[in-house]
Amino acid sequence: MSQVFDLFQDFKREFVNAGYADPQDYLVKVEGAARAQLSGLIDAYLDRAPARESDEAAYGASAAAEIANALDEAVGRPAGMLPIVLPRLRKRANLRRSDLATRLATELGLAGKENRVADAYHELETGQIDAARVKQPVLEALARILGESAESLRGYGRRLGPPAPPPRSPGVVFARRAYGAKASPRSKAARPPGEWDEVDELFRGGTNREG
Amino acid sequence: MGGTRSASALSTVVDRVVVGGDPSGRGLPRGIARIRSPTTRGDRRPEPPDGLEAEDGNLNATDQRAVKGSCLGSYGQQRWDLGGAPSERPKFGKAMASFTPWTDLQIKRASDEALLAHIRAANAHGRPDLGTRACGRLLDRYEGIIKAKARNKIPWANAKDVAQEVHAQVTRAVYGDKQIDVFKAYVIGIANNIVANYHRDRKDVPDLEPLPSEHQSDDEGWGHERGEVESGYESVESRLEADSAREVLESVLASRNDAHRFVIEMFVLGAAETSARGVVAAAKAAGHAVTRQNIYKIKERFLADYEAALVAAGFGDATGTPPGPRGEVA
Numbered sequence: 001m002s003q004v005f006d007l008f009q010d011f012k013r014e015f016v017n018a019g020y021a022d023p024q025d026y027l028v029k030v031e032g033a034a035r036a037q038l039s040g041l042i043d044a045y046l047d048r049a050p051a052r053e054s055d056e057a058a059y060g061a062s063a064a065a066e067i068a069n070a071l072d073e074a075v076g077r078p079a080g081m082l083p084i085v086l087p088r089l090r091k092r093a094n095l096r097r098s099d100l101a102t103r104l105a106t107e108l109g110l111a112g113k114e115n116r117v118a119d120a121y122h123e124l125e126t127g128q129i130d131a132a133r134v135k136q137p138v139l140e141a142l143a144r145i146l147g148e149s150a151e152s153l154r155g156y157g158r159r160l161g162p163p164a165p166p167p168r169s170p171g172v173v174f175a176r177r178a179y180g181a182k183a184s185p186r187s188k189a190a191r192p193p194g195e196w197d198e199v200d201e202l203f204r205g206g207t208n209r210e211g
Numbered sequence: 212m213g214g215t216r217s218a219s220a221l222s223t224v225v226d227r228v229v230v231g232g233d234p235s236g237r238g239l240p241r242g243i244a245r246i247r248s249p250t251t252r253g254d255r256r257p258e259p260p261d262g263l264e265a266e267d268g269n270l271n272a273t274d275q276r277a278v279k280g281s282c283l284g285s286y287g288q289q290r291w292d293l294g295g296a297p298s299e300r301p302k303f304g305k306a307m308a309s310f311t312p313w314t315d316l317q318i319k320r321a322s323d324e325a326l327l328a329h330i331r332a333a334n335a336h337g338r339p340d341l342g343t344r345a346c347g348r349l350l351d352r353y354e355g356i357i358k359a360k361a362r363n364k365i366p367w368a369n370a371k372d373v374a375q376e377v378h379a380q381v382t383r384a385v386y387g388d389k390q391i392d393v394f395k396a397y398v399i400g401i402a403n404n405i406v407a408n409y410h411r412d413r414k415d416v417p418d419l420e421p422l423p424s425e426h427q428s429d430d431e432g433w434g435h436e437r438g439e440v441e442s443g444y445e446s447v448e449s450r451l452e453a454d455s456a457r458e459v460l461e462s463v464l465a466s467r468n469d470a471h472r473f474v475i476e477m478f479v480l481g482a483a484e485t486s487a488r489g490v491v492a493a494a495k496a497a498g499h500a501v502t503r504q505n506i507y508k509i510k511e512r513f514l515a516d517y518e519a520a521l522v523a524a525g526f527g528d529a530t531g532t533p534p535g536p537r538g539e540v541a
Contacts, residue, residue, distance in 0.1 A: 005479075005514060012483035020355035022370075023363035032527040037518055040456035042363050044480050047399055051352035054319045059347075063374035064354050067382060068347025075339040085379050092372065092409075147408075156379070160386045161339030 004034050008041045012049075019052035074127070076163055081156040083127035089146040090125075097122065100145060107141035113199060120203040131157025133206040310336035318345050323352070323394035330385055339386060346385060350378045353395065357402045364406050364453040373409055377402045407454075459524055463517045467509075470499035474509045 007026045014021035023042050027035050059065050070084045077083075090100055101118035110117055123129045134157065139150040146153075313321070313329060321329065326349045333342035357377050358370035380401050384391060391397045464472060477490045487503045494501045501509070 004518075009483045015355065015359065016482065020358055023359055024366055027363070027366075033518055033521040036453070036456035036459075036521050036526040037514075039363055039453040040460040040517070040521075041480070043360065043453060043457045044460055046356050046360050046363070048476070048480055049356055050482075051323070051395065052355045054348060054351070059351050062351050062354050063371050063378055064347050064350035067350060067375065067378040068343050071343040071346060071382065072340060075343065081379065081383060088372070088375055088379065092376070155383055155387070158383075158387070161334050162337045 004030060004038050004041070007038055008045070011038075011042055012045060015045075015049060019055060019058060071160070075160045077127055078130035078132065078159055078163070079124070079127035080131050080158045080160060082131050082153070083125060085153075085156045086125045086142075086146075089148055093146050095145070097125070103145050104138075104141055107144060108137060108202065110199065113197075116197065116199040120199050124203060129203055132159070133204050135202050135206045138202050310338055310341065312341040313345060318348050321345075323349060327385060327391060327394055334386060342386075346382060349385075349394070350381060353398045353402075354378075356399065360399075360402050361406050361409065365409060368406075368409060373402075373405060376405050376409070380405065455524065456521060456526070459520045460517055463513065463520050466516075467513070470494065470501055471509050471513070473497060473499050474501060474506050475513050478506055478510050479513060 007029060011021050011023065011026045023039065026042075027038055030038055067084065071081075074081055074084055090097065093100075095103075098118060101121050102114050104121060105111060105114040105117040108117065120129070124131070124134065131154075136150065139153045139157075142148075143150040143153055310333060312333070318326065318329075326345050330342035330346050330349070333339055333345075354374050357374045361368040361370045361373035377398065381398055384397070384401075464475060467475065473494055474490060477485055477493060478487070487506050490506050491501060491503055
């Protein structure tokens with residue numbers, strides 16, 4: 001018991017001093033009920049622990065900084081947070097983009113159009129599609145594949161703030177991580193004009209209630 | 212009246228110095244010199260858009276660095292580096308006149324709820340980009356807690372992945388209209404849910420794709436193999452064990468009276484450096500009469516009872532691998 005409490009105190013000290021401590025470093029030192037006890041104490045402490053102090057060096061490498069940087073590019077854009085969230089959800093589901101597209105085509109009953117669905121998904125994931133125009137069946141299919149609710153995906157697709165201004169010169173090139181992703185070789189631009197198919201209808205045919 | 216005369220006089224000075232061709236803008240208040248001097252130097256950079264112009268002029272150097280560090284890192288770049296007639300300029304900065312982004316120091320000192328209000332104010336003024344820096348700092352305050360929670364419950368968890376999921380969900384709420392009374396409680400609630408789902412999602416994804424080690428590109432890469440145990444430690448069932456252990460703790464804590472709970476909260480679950488003397492003083496201030504000796508006894512008894520409750524719940528004893536159902540899966 002004393003060993004558990006000593007480890008617990010050590011964990012708290014490291015956590016406060018460094019802004020983070022890995023519980024596994026402490027849990028591996030005890031077994032059975034002692035380990036369960038230490039784990040329970042750590043979890044209870046974390047609910048009560050103070051927020052960490054701002055640390056410039058640590059912030060640069062943090063997940064929070066990554067999200068904030070991505071937000072800089074997402075605000076005002078019609079894809080909302082989907083370009084930030086979709087790649088992470090796909091990673092969580094251990095799916096390559098091509099695998100996801102194949103499953104998405106199947107879920108949408110578009111067998112044989114996997115390439116078109118892959119193009120459209122690529123554009124959705126890279127912020128080239130207005131998320132408000134994506135129809136519900138697409139979101140529901142994605143939700144099933146990615147383990148996230150369709151409502152949640154719709155929420156992530158909501159634009160943050162007013163529309164961003166369009167580039168003022170057609171010659172301007174922006175270095176964007178998400179929105180500057182390479183266009184798919186079979187992208188919409190490469191297709192003959194007027195070739196609006198059911199994939200376009202599903203990914204771009206919805207009503208944009210945001211105007 | 213006096214203000215009008217002052218403004219008029221100032222305008223005269225501006226016209227004399229700037230229009231008269233003083234390239235340095237000397238003789239002008241700093242803000243005005245900063246605004247007008249690029250044009251008067253013959254610099255071809257365009258003036259900032261309406262709304263931004265006056266506000267930029269009013270920002271001190273620290274504020275301007277703050278602005279560059281956040282929103283105008285992107286939009287400000289467009290504003291200064293691109294050409295175009297006034298009519299073509301973006302109107303994104305129109306609302307800026309009534310919103311000033313905080314400096315790093317202000318953000319650092321602000322409470323969670325004040326930061327949240329600041330971010331939402333930026334959004335309400337049509338400048339969500341001005342809130343992203345504050346949002347990043349706000350999320351960062353709880354990143355250590357989120358990561359530790361993930362690692363405590365799931366030994367094989369990628370703590371940064373979990374943190375990103377929590378951050379994304381919290382960000383959506385921050386920029387949405389979700390009512391958040393106590394930010395910390397909200398974040399911890401989200402973190403607990405996501406840690407639970409993380410375990411389920413990683414475990415239940417159908418095995419349709421090749422092993423991660425076969426994918427190397429940025430588009431395809433990911434972390435551990437599904438179910439991979441980091442450092443050879445325990446099985447995925449440990450998360451369930453951790454949750455149960457926490458439930459047992461809460462039940463033991465709930466069985467204590469108010470004074471004992473107060474002591475346990477401070478002396479056991481509080482900061483490591485909390486002194487017995489400090490607990491006595493705090494308890495007294497809260498209306499609980501405890502002595503230093505009492506405090507140590509309360510602590511020891513709580514830990515002993517907690518351990519006994521865990522053993523009774525099937526976690527085994529403190530010295531070896533436990534028998535029973537949990538022992539079989541661990």
